[in-house]
Amino acid sequence: MTRGAQILLLALAVAGAGGCASVPNPDPRDPLEGFNRSVFRFNDAFDKAVAKPVATAYKDVLPNPVRNGVRNFFSNIADLLIGANNLLQGKPEEALTDWGRFAFNTTFGVLGIADWATDMGLDKHDEDFGQTFGRWGAGSGPYIVLPFLGPSDARDSVGTVFDWHFDPVGNHYPVDERNAAVLLRVTSQRADLLDASRLLEQAALDPYLFVRDAYLQRRRSLIYDGRPPRERLPEDDAPPAAAPGG
Amino acid sequence: MLDYIARAFLGLAFASLAAPAGAAGADTPPDVLVKNVTLEVVQIIKSDKEIQSGNRRKIVDLIEAKVLPHFDFSTMTATAVGLSWRKATPEQKERLTQEFKTLLVRTYASALAAYSDQKFDFRPLHAKPADTDVTVQVRILQPGSQPVTLDYGMEETASGWKAYDVVVGGVSLVANYRTEFANIVRAEGIDGLIRNLHEKNESLARSGEQGKK
Numbered sequence: 049m050t051r052g053a054q055i056l057l058l059a060l061a062v063a064g065a066g067g068c069a070s071v072p073n074p075d076p077r078d079p080l081e082g083f084n085r086s087v088f089r090f091n092d093a094f095d096k097a098v099a100k101p102v103a104t105a106y107k108d109v110l111p112n113p114v115r116n117g118v119r120n121f122f123s124n125i126a127d128l129l130i131g132a133n134n135l136l137q138g139k140p141e142e143a144l145t146d147w148g149r150f151a152f153n154t155t156f157g158v159l160g161i162a163d164w165a166t167d168m169g170l171d172k173h174d175e176d177f178g179q180t181f182g183r184w185g186a187g188s189g190p191y192i193v194l195p196f197l198g199p200s201d202a203r204d205s206v207g208t209v210f211d212w213h214f215d216p217v218g219n220h221y222p223v224d225e226r227n228a229a230v231l232l233r234v235t236s237q238r239a240d241l242l243d244a245s246r247l248l249e250q251a252a253l254d255p256y257l258f259v260r261d262a263y264l265q266r267r268r269s270l271i272y273d274g275r276p277p278r279e280r281l282p283e284d285d286a287p288p289a290a291a292p293g294g
Numbered sequence: 295m296l297d298y299i300a301r302a303f304l305g306l307a308f309a310s311l312a313a314p315a316g317a318a319g320a321d322t323p324p325d326v327l328v329k330n331v332t333l334e335v336v337q338i339i340k341s342d343k344e345i346q347s348g349n350r351r352k353i354v355d356l357i358e359a360k361v362l363p364h365f366d367f368s369t370m371t372a373t374a375v376g377l378s379w380r381k382a383t384p385e386q387k388e389r390l391t392q393e394f395k396t397l398l399v400r401t402y403a404s405a406l407a408a409y410s411d412q413k414f415d416f417r418p419l420h421a422k423p424a425d426t427d428v429t430v431q432v433r434i435l436q437p438g439s440q441p442v443t444l445d446y447g448m449e450e451t452a453s454g455w456k457a458y459d460v461v462v463g464g465v466s467l468v469a470n471y472r473t474e475f476a477n478i479v480r481a482e483g484i485d486g487l488i489r490n491l492h493e494k495n496e497s498l499a500r501s502g503e504q505g506k507k
Binding site for chain 2: 072073075119123166171172173174243246247250251252253254257258260261262265266268269270274
């Protein structure tokens with residue numbers, strides 16, 4: 049059993065215990081809101097106490113070129129699975145681009161530390177198993193906030209288990225090297241989000257709702273590769289409308 | 295997982311950058327407008343040491359001079375408030391628009407401070423000359439990351455093209471406030487929403503004075 053599956057089970061167990069809490073304005077897309085809000089608070093506390101301070105130190109200590117190298121290194125490894133997902137979604141040209149990026153950056157970019165492929169016009173893509181399932185027609189299911197991992201939904205949670213199962217870094221051995229690599233990757237990702245998370249705190253009246261609605265919009269857009277069917281916002285319709293199947 | 299949202303959100307930093315600038319006349323095409331202003335504002339930021347070191351006042355001034363005239367805040371606020379907008383009195387509408395504008399400008403100001411040499415790709419405009427409602431597309435390029443897309447919903451008005459929404463990485467800024475606003479209005483009424491926005495702005499102003507971080 050993967051760690052992803054374990055965390056999911058844990059999440060569901062907690063959901064069973066705490067999901068009955070009623071909320072003032074129930075949203076059909078978020079039937080677990082009471083539970084989700086508790087996990088959101090937990091994640092936020094963990095972030096403030098651990099993840100954010102570590103990421104801040106990382107950013108303060110390491111110079112920009114080093115951090116770029118770390119980001120590119122992990123981004124390059126991720127291109128392998130991104131290509132696989134593009135293939136599963138019936139987009140062979142994109143898959144070839146992803147694997148072309150990997151081949152090029154791994155060699156000329158010295159193990160992916162430099163991203164020359166982007167400069168050559170081979171665009172980076174953003175794909176994962178959750179999007180693949182969405183492409184295949186799976187609805188998103190209820191919104192769910194996972195412990196430590198943050199916003200997700202039923203479909204994307206399953207997708208995350210697959211992402212982790214096939215993750216080249218997660219499958220690297222010996223274990224202590226793997227753990228160090230996973231830790232470095234998470235730190236690098238969190239450090240890239242320091243500005244963004246500060247913005248989020250500033251912009252949102254209710255950060256939980258702000259993050260949730262942004263996540264739902266974002267995933268929908270990703271599944272359509274940035275070209276979802278246009279929904280011009282009518283000024284008069286009643287929010288929140290039930291989400292279409294994803 | 296948070297990275298999807300947060301990266302999209304960081305795009306806000308450039309939402310203000312890419313808003314059309316004052317140098318253009320009322321008949322400038324919307325895509326040209328967006329491009330001109332983006333490059334102009336980037337140039338100003340790059341050459342201004344005080345802005346780079348986080349001088350809030352100067353950033354807000356820059357936004358007010360270059361960006362605000364080209365946003366239609368009244369439409370943005372109406373769309374974010376949704377159904378209840380119709381029930382609001384003219385005075386409430388005015389105050390809502392003012393508070394929402396202040397909140398967005400403050401957010402922009404800190405987003406601008408985070409700008410660091412990203413490159414822009416201005417997409418060709420797909421629209422007929424007679425269209426009065428278009429989407430202007432910009433991509434922000436960053437090595438090692440998928441480009442962040444910025445779509446401006448823009449409408450032609452008597453005083454030139456105005457943006458009524460910014461869609462960052464597929465996330466509509468205006469739509470993202472709808473649930474929050476609707477919940478507050480349901481619980482506390484329109485005046486409650488005005489009060490909430492006002493208190494939020496006040497607390498941001500206080501924390502801005504205490505330290506730049």
